Amino acid sequence: MRFIGAILFTAILGLIITTGLTVRAFAQDAPDVGPKPPVVIKPMESHIGNVTGHAEAAKSDFRRYCAGCHGDFGDGNGENAVWLDPKPRDFTLAAFKCRSTLTGTLPTDEDLFNTIARGLTNSNMPVWNTFTKQQRADLVAYIKIFSPRWEHEKAGTPITIPAEPPVTMDSIAHGKALFTKLECWKCHGTHGEGDGPSASTLTDSKDNPIRPYNFALGKNDSRFKCGNTNQDIYKIFMTGVDGTPMPSFADVIQPNDAWDLVHFLRTLQVNRHGKENEVLSAAHGVIPPYVDKNPSPAAAPADNKAPGGGQ
Amino acid sequence: MLNYFGQKFKDNGYQLMNDRDAPIWQNPGYWPVTFRITPIWHRVSQGKVAVDSTASESGQVEQRITSSGFDLSGLDFHTGGTLEKNFSFYVLPSSDPTASFHFETVMGRLDNIAGSPWLNVKFGKFELDNLLSEKRILTLTGNGGIYQLYHFMPVGDGNPFAQMGDNQLGVEVMGHSYNDRTRYSVALLSSNDGQVGLPYGAESYSTFITASQAFDAGKLGVQRLGFYVFAGQAPTTWLTNLGAPIGGSGTGNQGFSREGFVGQFYFGQHFDVQVVTQHGSDSAWFGQGYGDLIDNPTGLCNAYVDGTVVQQPCNNTPGTQLVPGSRNPTWNGVLIEPHYVYSPQLIFLARYETIKMSQQSTPGTRSDLGNITTYTIGYRYNPFMTSRAGFAWHNEFNLFHQVGTSPLSGTNINTSELLTGFDFDF
Numbered sequence: 168m169r170f171i172g173a174i175l176f177t178a179i180l181g182l183i184i185t186t187g188l189t190v191r192a193f194a195q196d197a198p199d200v201g202p203k204p205p206v207v208i209k210p211m212e213s214h215i216g217n218v219t220g221h222a223e224a225a226k227s228d229f230r231r232y233c234a235g236c237h238g239d240f241g242d243g244n245g246e247n248a249v250w251l252d253p254k255p256r257d258f259t260l261a262a263f264k265c266r267s268t269l270t271g272t273l274p275t276d277e278d279l280f281n282t283i284a285r286g287l288t289n290s291n292m293p294v295w296n297t298f299t300k301q302q303r304a305d306l307v308a309y310i311k312i313f314s315p316r317w318e319h320e321k322a323g324t325p326i327t328i329p330a331e332p333p334v335t336m337d338s339i340a341h342g343k344a345l346f347t348k349l350e351c352w353k354c355h356g357t358h359g360e361g362d363g364p365s366a367s368t369l370t371d372s373k374d375n376p377i378r379p380y381n382f383a384l385g386k387n388d389s390r391f392k393c394g395n396t397n398q399d400i401y402k403i404f405m406t407g408v409d410g411t412p413m414p415s416f417a418d419v420i421q422p423n424d425a426w427d428l429v430h431f432l433r434t435l436q437v438n439r440h441g442k443e444n445e446v447l448s449a450a451h452g453v454i455p456p457y458v459d460k461n462p463s464p465a466a467a468p469a470d471n472k473a474p475g476g477g478q
Numbered sequence: 479m480l481n482y483f484g485q486k487f488k489d490n491g492y493q494l495m496n497d498r499d500a501p502i503w504q505n506p507g508y509w510p511v512t513f514r515i516t517p518i519w520h521r522v523s524q525g526k527v528a529v530d531s532t533a534s535e536s537g538q539v540e541q542r543i544t545s546s547g548f549d550l551s552g553l554d555f556h557t558g559g560t561l562e563k564n565f566s567f568y569v570l571p572s573s574d575p576t577a578s579f580h581f582e583t584v585m586g587r588l589d590n591i592a593g594s595p596w597l598n599v600k601f602g603k604f605e606l607d608n609l610l611s612e613k614r615i616l617t618l619t620g621n622g623g624i625y626q627l628y629h630f631m632p633v634g635d636g637n638p639f640a641q642m643g644d645n646q647l648g649v650e651v652m653g654h655s656y657n658d659r660t661r662y663s664v665a666l667l668s669s670n671d672g673q674v675g676l677p678y679g680a681e682s683y684s685t686f687i688t689a690s691q692a693f694d695a696g697k698l699g700v701q702r703l704g705f706y707v708f709a710g711q712a713p714t715t716w717l718t719n720l721g722a723p724i725g726g727s728g729t730g731n732q733g734f735s736r737e738g739f740v741g742q743f744y745f746g747q748h749f750d751v752q753v754v755t756q757h758g759s760d761s762a763w764f765g766q767g768y769g770d771l772i773d774n775p776t777g778l779c780n781a782y783v784d785g786t787v788v789q790q791p792c793n794n795t796p797g798t799q800l801v802p803g804s805r806n807p808t809w810n811g812v813l814i815e816p817h818y819v820y821s822p823q824l825i826f827l828a829r830y831e832t833i834k835m836s837q838q839s840t841p842g843t844r845s846d847l848g849n850i851t852t853y854t855i856g857y858r859y860n861p862f863m864t865s866r867a868g869f870a871w872h873n874e875f876n877l878f879h880q881v882g883t884s885p886l887s888g889t890n891i892n893t894s895e896l897l898t899g900f901d902f903d904f
Contacts, residue, residue: 227747231822232483235865246864250505286496293494296657297482299694385497388593 206239211317213276213307220276220304222312228302229309236291241313243373251291254375261314262372262410265393270407270415272323273316279307281394288390289380326405328398329422334430334442336450337457342431344457345424349416354379359435372410379413382435389436400429479610479742479752479817482692482700486658491566491589491598492558500563510559516618516872518899521546525892526884540886550575551618551899554582564589568604581674583645596653600665603647603672606686607663609704609740610752610815612643616827619895622854622876625813626831627738627756632807632839633848633883636769636779636792637760639669639684639712640734646672646686659700662689669712669731677772679728684710690740699744709735714761714768715792723771730768732761748820754813756833762804765839768792780804780840807839811850823863829854849881858901867904872897 213220230239238245241258248255256263265282266274283303286294295303311317332338346352354369356362359382371377380391392408393399404425407415416425433443434454447454480488493499526540552575558568565588572582585602589595605613610625617623628643647670652663669682690704713728738756745751763769767779771792779792782799790798811833818826833850856874878893 224747227819227821230863246866250508286494288497290496291494291498293483293487293496294657295483297486297700299696299700301697302699386593390497 207312208309209312209318211308211311213280213304213311215276215280215300215304215307218300218304220301220306220308222305222308225302225305225309228298228306232295233306241310247291252375253290253371253377254373255292256410257373258310258313260372260410261316264408264410266323266406266409267325267402268323268406269326269417270409273320275322275325276304276307279310280304283307285394287392289392326402326417328401329426331397331401331429332423332426334446336446336455338427338430339434339443339446340431340454340457341424342427342429343454345420345428346431349419349428351428354412355382359383359432369412371412377411382432383437385436386438387440389439397426397429397433400432401425404428479614479616482658482702485609485661486654489598489652489654489658489661490595491560491564491587492568493560493564493566493589497563499560501560509557511555511557512903514554514556514901514903516551516899516901517548518551518618518872518897519546519548520619520895520897520899522620523894526887526889528885538886540884551901553577554903556903561586564591594653595656598652600650600652603645603674604650605645606642606665606708607650607652607688608642608706609688609690609702609742610754610813613645616817616825616858617829617854617856617874617876618872618899618901619854619874619876619897621852621878621893621895622829622856622874625754626833626850626852627754627811627813630756630758630809630811630833630850632760632765632809632835634767634780634839635760635764635807636714636767636771637712637734637764638671638770638773639678639682639710640708640736640758640760641671642686642706642708642736644672647674650686659692659694660690663687667710669710676726678726679713679731682710682712682728682731684708684712684734688740692742695744698746699750701744702740702742704740705738706740707735707737709733709737712764712769714763716771721791725772730763732763732768734758734760734764748818750817750819752813752815752817756811756813757808758811759806759808760839762800762806762839765807766800766804801840803841804839805837805841807835808837809833809835823860824857826857827855844882847882850879852876852878867902869900869902872899872901874898 208222208226211222234245236245236247236251236255237243237258238248243255243257245255261273263274263279266278268274280303283306284294284296286292352363353365354363356366361379361381363379366379369377369379391399393403403413404420405415405417407413430443433439433441434447487494521544523542523544525542527543528538529541531537531539553573555571558566560566567586568583570581570583571579573579581603583604585600585604587598587600589598591597591599605611612625612628615623615625625643629641631637646667648665648667650663650665652661654661665686667684667686669684670676670678686706686708688704688706690702692700692702695701711731711733714730714732716723716729717727718724736756736758738754741753743751771777777791778789780801781788781790782801783790787801811831813829813831815827815829820826831850831852835845835848838845838847854874854876856872858870858872860868860870862869874897876895880891882888882890884891
């Protein structure tokens with residue numbers, strides 16, 4: 168009897184204390200000192216194909232897998248944030264890098280869904296493809312609770328991506344000319360190594376330093392933040408990367424121009440095997456000058472050797 | 479157990495795979511090390527312990543011994559991380575409660591060889607690729623703090639070399655799909671139960687093979703099914719010097735195997751059940767006590783010499799034969815461990831394990847001798863959750879029942895343990 172009594176005593180005492188601590192812990196979820204208001208989970212939804220996500224269902228997953236960096240309140244101030252570069256996304260701003268929608272608009276549910284699954288290379292956002300589709304859809308809905316924009320605005324309309332034209336030397340040469348004309352080199356560097364003259368001055372929308380993408384890194388496994396396909400790169404030109412200095416060129420260049428730029432940028436990935444580098448190799452690594460009927464007033468610096476071309 | 483993200487992180491060689499895994503990307507103040515220790519209070523009640531009789535009697539009697547008090551676990555000293563992209567390591571000096579240390583894990587790991595997640599290599603001393611990991615077990619008591627299935631030996635058996643729960647020395651090749659849904663591993667191991675210095679056999683090896691497939695079951699979660707095989711050979715006898723065994727001189731390799739299925743079933747956000755089955759078999763030599771000469775407390779094995787069954791030193795002296803009719807001991811077992819995760823900070827758990835002999839090595843032995851049944855319940859509460867430190871208030875109760883193994887009367891043994899403690903790491 169004494170033994171059973173000891174078990175019961177321990178169990179009851181344990182449950183009482185645990186309940187008390189649980190209530191207390193939930194009242195101050197964040198690691199910071201001082202009480203915090205509880206997170207209000209609005210009844211947000213997401214729709215990806217035939218899967219409907221519910222914010223309430225993602226509460227536990229967000230706490231377990233996301234809050235460490237993005238913070239309990241989605242403001243990008245999780246306990247790990249101070250150690251991370253680039254900083255975690257601040258969901259209260261509802262500004263997202265990887266979208267299929269025009270700059271300044273909200274992304275589609277599918278954009279966020281794909282970002283979670285893909286992760287963001289060159290950041291600390293891992294690939295979360297271990298989640299089920301349902302979990303990811305729930306998390307997309309959960310992200311929406313942090314900004315009132317999701318209550319008042321609809322997601323932007325996805326841009327149309329025209330069929331990719333064939334990769335030719337003309338296309339690459341034109342892309343190279345656009346790279347100069349649009350002053351991409353100022354940030355990305357003449358060889359796409361992320362070392363342009365403005366690179367060291369760049370900051371994101373929260374004034375955190377940010378580096379331009381280095382195209383030359385990696386081999387066949389090199390990845391872009393928002394996807395690995397040529398279509399994904401095309402999207403970046405046309406939608407921009409919101410929250411960063413990378414603008415949208417939707418109002419500046421025509422679809423075919425954007426494809427030419429894509430083809431040229433692929434040649435900056437000098438260690439990658441692809442159609443673009445095959446075309447370049449066939450031309451012995453030399454990109455011929457492109458004759459532009461409307462030359463840009465912006466001039467490249469004196470030491471700006473032509474990027475790419477196997478130099 | 480690891481959740482599916484943790485499993486993938488481990489399978490990627492402790493990398494997030496976002497091109498930020500090399501140490502150069504880490505904060506200079508970061509050093510990947512964690513201490514883990516658990517001060518506890520526990521009450522252990524062990525049935526039918528052989529004790530010397532009181533003065534009014536002679537000889538020995540069996541008696542229940544119950545003790546309780548404050549205590550300590552051992553200390554684990556985890557350190558691991560990346561040396562460079564796709565090169566990682568893990569070193570784990572571990573102590574018993576008296577701070578006597580040994581190397582629990584020491585391994586180097588190469589990942590994504592030839593750019594493929596299907597080819598990764600681990601070399602050194604490491605945990606076998608058990609989906610239900612004993613090294614991440616959620617329980618702490620003496621009998622409940624291990625998986626009986628991972629350490630079971632029939633009564634009188636001398637084979638300590640097939641303990642799946644012990645870290646082993648060897649090399650492992652493993653691979654997985656990009657999302658880790660499909661995974662396999664094949665390990666070549668020294669048959670020495672992870673003990674350094676080749677104390678047993680000089681030429682005995684075993685293998686551990688496992689594979690599993692996970693399925694996306696919608697709102698239920700990710701379900702995983704797999705199998706494992708642990709099979710090999712280990713020495714049964716040693717050369718001796720003036721009767722004392724010579725380390726590393728093991729010979730007379732005999733076979734053993736452990737195989738079974740593993741299932742990880744999730745039922746929504748809060749409830750999951752882990753299941754492991756096992757069919758085990760040892761050579762009859764092991765069944766008669768040959769094998770672990772070094773740690774065998776009696777040093778005696780059953781032998782058949784000049785037409786007579788005798789107990790003699792297990793060094794296989796000339797003329798020794800197995801007792802006629804000796805058979806391979808075999809058994810079957812199952813482990814079922816449900817968890818209710820109220821929140822990431824509060825988890826309730828239970829476990830039921832049963833192991834039943836299907837064939838005893840010595841004919842005529844009662845068929846259920848050594849059968850084990852054990853029940854464990856408990857819960858862990860983490861008052862806070864951070865990535866820098868952990869603290870759990872742990873409460874657990876275990877009942878252990880084994881058939882026919884009391885030392886004097888050969889009756890059943892029942893042992894219980896109640897434990898509460900602060901399990902923390904930093």
